[in-house]
Amino acid sequence: MSQRYTIRLTVNGEKIERDVEPRLLLSDFLRHELRLTGTHVGCEHGSCGACTILLDGQAVRSCIMFAVQADGHALTTIEGVAPDWTASSGPEAMHPVQIAFWEKHGLQCGYCTPGFIMTLIPFLEENPHPSDEEIIQAISGNICRCTGYQNIVAAVRRAAELMG
Amino acid sequence: MKPAPFQYFAPVTVDDALALLAEHGYDAKLLAGGQSLVPTMNFRLSQPGVLVDLNKIADLAYIRADSDGTLRIGAMTRQSTVERDPLTARHAPLLAEAMPHIAHRQIRNRGTIGGSLAHADPAAELPAIMVTLNARFVIQGAGRRREVAARDFFQALFMTDLAPDEILTEIIIPPMPPGSGWAMDEIARRHGDYALVGAAALVTMPEGDLCADATLTFLSVGETPVVATLACAYLCGARIDDACIAEAARMAGQEDMDPPGDIHASVAYRRKLAQVLARRVLTRAFQRAKDGVV
Numbered sequence: 001m002s003q004r005y006t007i008r009l010t011v012n013g014e015k016i017e018r019d020v021e022p023r024l025l026l027s028d029f030l031r032h033e034l035r036l037t038g039t040h041v042g043c044e045h046g047s048c049g050a051c052t053i054l055l056d057g058q059a060v061r062s063c064i065m066f067a068v069q070a071d072g073h074a075l076t077t078i079e080g081v082a083p084d085w086t087a088s089s090g091p092e093a094m095h096p097v098q099i100a101f102w103e104k105h106g107l108q109c110g111y112c113t114p115g116f117i118m119t120l121i122p123f124l125e126e127n128p129h130p131s132d133e134e135i136i137q138a139i140s141g142n143i144c145r146c147t148g149y150q151n152i153v154a155a156v157r158r159a160a161e162l163m164g
Numbered sequence: 165m166k167p168a169p170f171q172y173f174a175p176v177t178v179d180d181a182l183a184l185l186a187e188h189g190y191d192a193k194l195l196a197g198g199q200s201l202v203p204t205m206n207f208r209l210s211q212p213g214v215l216v217d218l219n220k221i222a223d224l225a226y227i228r229a230d231s232d233g234t235l236r237i238g239a240m241t242r243q244s245t246v247e248r249d250p251l252t253a254r255h256a257p258l259l260a261e262a263m264p265h266i267a268h269r270q271i272r273n274r275g276t277i278g279g280s281l282a283h284a285d286p287a288a289e290l291p292a293i294m295v296t297l298n299a300r301f302v303i304q305g306a307g308r309r310r311e312v313a314a315r316d317f318f319q320a321l322f323m324t325d326l327a328p329d330e331i332l333t334e335i336i337i338p339p340m341p342p343g344s345g346w347a348m349d350e351i352a353r354r355h356g357d358y359a360l361v362g363a364a365a366l367v368t369m370p371e372g373d374l375c376a377d378a379t380l381t382f383l384s385v386g387e388t389p390v391v392a393t394l395a396c397a398y399l400c401g402a403r404i405d406d407a408c409i410a411e412a413a414r415m416a417g418q419e420d421m422d423p424p425g426d427i428h429a430s431v432a433y434r435r436k437l438a439q440v441l442a443r444r445v446l447t448r449a450f451q452r453a454k455d456g457v458v
């Protein structure tokens with residue numbers, strides 16, 4: 001089907017205009033059209049959380065939204081969370097949540113990690129001092145198949161310290 | 165997998181959306197939060213030829229309270245907005261208590277109240293809550309508007325009173341009478357998973373320990389929300405104590421329902437869970453009524 005829509009949106013602070021077919025998933029738009037491959041795709045039905053991004057500051061699944069629906073909105077992906085993502089090292093190169101995951105071994109293969117981080121950034125901004133119970137609830141929509149959740153919870157505690 | 169091609173429209177008024185539904189008939193599907201519809205499209209279990217996206221209709225997203233305490237919620241209000249709006253906690257605390265049980269925050273940020281009700285999943289929380297609260301739904305069709313009680317809206321598995329050319333536009337929740345108490349609880353394998361069984365109670369006990377009215381509703385035990393009719397009748401007019409609540413809970417689990425058995429839970433286990441949950445929610449609801457929170 002040839003119907004295409006022009007969408008204008010902001011991605012990681014940059015203004016973008018593209019023509020898209022309505023059925024293009026937002027996750028595929030980010031990965032294939034914009035080459036922002038940090039947003040991962042695990043299940044494509046909203047269950048695993050790997051594709052989580054921020055839509056106007058709120059965590060959402062990009063695999064169950066169409067790119068055409070992002071018209072007029074501001075998105076943040078994992079590529080856009082560091083203060084200066086062009087820096088190769090130093091405190092500017094990573095977001096505090098990324099630093100905490102690194103310090104606490106909150107990842108092994110890293111497939112799930114962008115989704116966890118995009119879920120946790122708004123969570124920690126809203127809840128600067130979460131209890132373990134709140135942390136576990138906050139990450140309940142993200143699946144990790146290799147690290148085990150202990151280190152991830154420890155990383156969230158550490159991230160709260162770093163951000164606080 | 166990827167969705168099949170479709171034509172896409174994003175009307176900005178309800179009238180325009182209704183006109184599109186009238187024009188495209190059975191080929192058209194409404195898109196609300198997409199949290200149930202898009203997964204089925206990704207797997208091609210659903211292949212609508214036309215999608216009518218309701219997300220640009222600003223008039224459908226609101227929470228308002230009338231002067232008598234009636235709460236009105238626009239169908240396109242996000243679940244996370246309903247969860248956090250102070251009007252929900254004030255006028256429909258049962259709804260506020262239920263919201264965090266729905267999926268995960270990322271899903272609630274996108275999923276809408278109307279989408280969940282129109283979807284009518286028997287394991288969903290909102291249909292059972294709306295039945296318990298005696299809510300009414302406003303439904304619009306081209307040039308017509310009607311209201312239907314939540315109890316009459318849910319007809320069968322994923323089937324509601326909505327016609328294909330209609331839109332659910334507003335949810336009306338009546339104020340709770342003085343002396344009311346409420347509670348909701350569920351058992352799921354993991355926080356955010358669909359519940360094996362869930363229960364919601366709304367009771368009225370204006371004076372002492374005499375129950376004036378009680379509604380006890382279950383989710384995940386039938387094709388639609390299941391009201392425990394016998395248990396409710398037993399509670400009405402009764403003096404409430406632990407034994408009375410235990411008997412009502414037994415009736416609810418054993419006599420008021422005919423739950424399905426599946427790989428997640430057997431029939432006997434669902435009955436048992438229902439009984440346990442009924443006792444928990446009734447105890448909490450009557451305690452709140454006694455404490456005079458409302």
Ligand SMILES: Cc1cc2nc3c(=O)[nH]c(=O)nc-3n(C[C@H](O)[C@H](O)[C@H](O)COP(=O)(O)OP(=O)(O)OC[C@H]3O[C@@H](n4cnc5c(N)ncnc54)[C@H](O)[C@@H]3O)c2cc1C
Nearest residue numbers: 046194196197198199200201267275276279280282288332
């Ligand atoms: C991983 C995951 C876990 C979940 N867990 C739960 C859970 O525990 N409990 C729970 O209750 N839900 C759960 N959900 C479902 C979620 O709550 C959905 O948001 C909800 O069921 C559908 O709402 P929506 O706004 O996303 O609707 P959509 O998916 O956009 O639409 C659903 C259906 O309703 C129709 N529709 C939507 N709005 C209207 C309207 N205003 N008028 C008429 N028809 C309309 C659509 O055409 C479609 O057929 C889960 C979803 C996911 C992906």
Ligand code: FES
Nearest residue numbers: 042043044049063
């Ligand atoms: S890929 Fe989106 S939730 Fe799994």
Ligand code: FES
Nearest residue numbers: 108109110144145
């Ligand atoms: S680090 Fe491998 S899936 Fe989570």
